[in-house]
Each structure stands twice: as C-alpha cells, then as structure tokens.
Amino acid sequence: MAVIELAAQQEYDDLVKSKELSVVHFYAPWAAQCSQVNDVLEEMGKLEEYKNVKFAKIEAENVAEVSLKAQVTVVPTILLLRDSSVVDRVDGVNATALTEKIKRHLNNKDAPTLNAAKSKESLEDRLKKLTNQAPCMLFMKGNPANPRCGFSRTIVSILDGCEADYKSFDILQDNDVREGLKKFSRWPTYPQLYVNGELVGGLDIVKEMSESGELESMLPKKESVVAKS
Numbered sequence: 001m002a003v004i005e006l007a008a009q010q011e012y013d014d015l016v017k018s019k020e021l022s023v024v025h026f027y028a029p030w031a032a033q034c035s036q037v038n039d040v041l042e043e044m045g046k047l048e049e050y051k052n053v054k055f056a057k058i059e060a061e062n063v064a065e066v067s068l069k070a071q072v073t074v075v076p077t078i079l080l081l082r083d084s085s086v087v088d089r090v091d092g093v094n095a096t097a098l099t100e101k102i103k104r105h106l107n108n109k110d111a112p113t114l115n116a117a118k119s120k121e122s123l124e125d126r127l128k129k130l131t132n133q134a135p136c137m138l139f140m141k142g143n144p145a146n147p148r149c150g151f152s153r154t155i156v157s158i159l160d161g162c163e164a165d166y167k168s169f170d171i172l173q174d175n176d177v178r179e180g181l182k183k184f185s186r187w188p189t190y191p192q193l194y195v196n197g198e199l200v201g202g203l204d205i206v207k208e209m210s211e212s213g214e215l216e217s218m219l220p221k222k223e224s225v226v227a228k229s
Contacts, residue, residue: 001045003038006058009066015056016081021105023098025057026067028075030146033093037076040095044102053102060173073174080105123176127184130177132197135220136166139181140191143168151203155191158210164219195219 006012006024016022025041027034038057045055060067060075070079070086078098080088088101131137136159142148144156148170159166171178171190182188185199193200195218200206209215 001051001053001055003041003045004054004056006056007062009063012056012058012063012066013084015054017084018054019083020052020054021087021102022054022056022081023102024079024081025055026060026070026072026075026077026079027057028060031075031143032145034076036093037078040098041078044099050102050106053106064175067173068175071174073177074170075173123180124184127177127180128197130169130181131184131194131199133169134165134167135196136164137194138166138168138191139171139177139194140168141170141172143170148172149190151189152191155193155203155206158206158215159193159219162210162216162219163222165222166220 003025004015006015012024016024023041025034025037027037041055041057044050044053058066060072060077066072070077072079074091076091076093078090079086080101082105087105090098090101130139138144138155138159140147140149140152140155142152144160147153147156156168169177171181178190181192185192187199187202189202192202193206200209200215200218206215209218
C-alpha cells in the first residue's frame with residue numbers, strides 16, 4: 001500500500017479512527033531526515049506482512065492543530081494509532097525501533113494507549129525536563145541545519161564556532177513550549193540558551209559572552225574536540 005499524503009485535519013481524523021493500525025509520519029519538506037523515513041514507509045507498505053497497516057504522511061507545520069494535539073515537537077515523528085488513539089511513537093529516524101513497534105502492535109491489538117499508560121505531566125515539569133535534556137540546550141526557531149530566523153541562525157553560528165556539543169528544540173513545532181518557556185524562563189524572546197538547566201540568555205547576551213571569551217569556557221565540547229585537546 002502506498003503512503004497516503006494527508007493535507008487536512010479531517011483527512012487525518014478519518015484515517016486514524018480505523019480499528020486497524022495506522023502509521024502517520026509528521027514531516028517537514030526542509031528536513032532531510034524526513035525523506036529517509038518516507039522511503040522506509042514506502043518500502044514497508046510493499047510488504048505482505050504490513051498489508052493491513054495504513055501508512056500516511058502529513059506536513060507538520062501545515063496542520064499545526066493536529067501536531068499540537070498529538071504533541072509532535074520535532075520532525076520526523078511517527079505516530080502509531082488505532083481507534084483515534086496513539087498507541088506508540090518514534091521520534092527521529094530509527095527504522096529498527098519503528099519496525100519493532102509496528103510488529104508488536106500488529107500482534108497486540110489490546111495494548112494500552114500512550115495517554116492511558118502514563119499520566120499527563122504538567123507543562124512546568126515538561127519544561128524542566130526539556131531544559132535539562134542535555135548539558136547545553138538551545139531553544140530556537142527551526143533547527144541548526146535549517147534555522148528559521150536570523151537570530152537563530154546567528155546563535156547557531158556562534159555555538160558551532162565554539163565547537164559546542166548542544167541539542168536544540170524547535171519552538172515552532174510546539175506552541176505550549178513556545179509560550180510556556182517565556183514565563184518559565186522570564187525571557188520573552190527566542191532563541192534561548194540553557195547550560196546545565198540554567199538560562200544563559202538570548203542572542204545579545206550570548207554574543208557579548210562570546211566576544212569576551214566567557215562563553216566558550218562554559219560550553220560542553222564535542223567529543224572530537226575533547227579528544228584533540
């Protein structure tokens with residue numbers, strides 16, 4: 001079965017209400033990794049063992065209401081659904097995990113949904129986890145490979161120039177985080193840089209610290225840089 005392109009919330013709702021397993025890829029055309037996932041789904045759709053699985057893709061930014069409801073915060077994200085409920089998910093490119101999860105849910109139609117399996121954490125708890133997800137976290141518009149604003153592009157350039165080891169979060173993909181982090185950090189604009197769970201600041205502060213030499217000394221370095229030193 002070919003991968004179905006979904007263009008609207010109603011199309012998504014109609015697909016995932018099926019009692020059969022649906023696999024939906026939330027993608028962005030500018031993200032190279034999403035092309036890899038689409039290729040994987042196309043190949044899986046040709047196999048007899050997945051003949052009862054509905055494979056689909058949906059452009060995350062074009063249907064923001066669906067992405068927000070499904071808590072899709074990065075692309076690629078693949079949701080596994082049955083009866084309009086999310087039963088599992090894969091964030092990022094991981095063909096092995098995706099295959100294992102599809103097979104498991106094909107053989108276990110009584111598996112609990114993700115929402116039923118875990119209690120919904122508060123936004124503040126989620127923000128605490130996100131800001132501590134890595135020793136250095138950058139909250140920006142877009143991602144380091146494809147910044148979606150000039151300020152984000154500049155701060156990525158500064159961090160890369162320092163050979164910093166950092167992870168990023170695209171605030172355009174999650175409005176709860178985008179608005180919540182402003183209050184959480186008491187900082188009204190983006191990008192925002194965190195080190196060891198503490199806010200360093202926005203672009204102006206990061207720029208000043210970079211020019212003074214203070215920034216580089218506090219940033220974790222990529223392993224290749226550490227190995228050379």
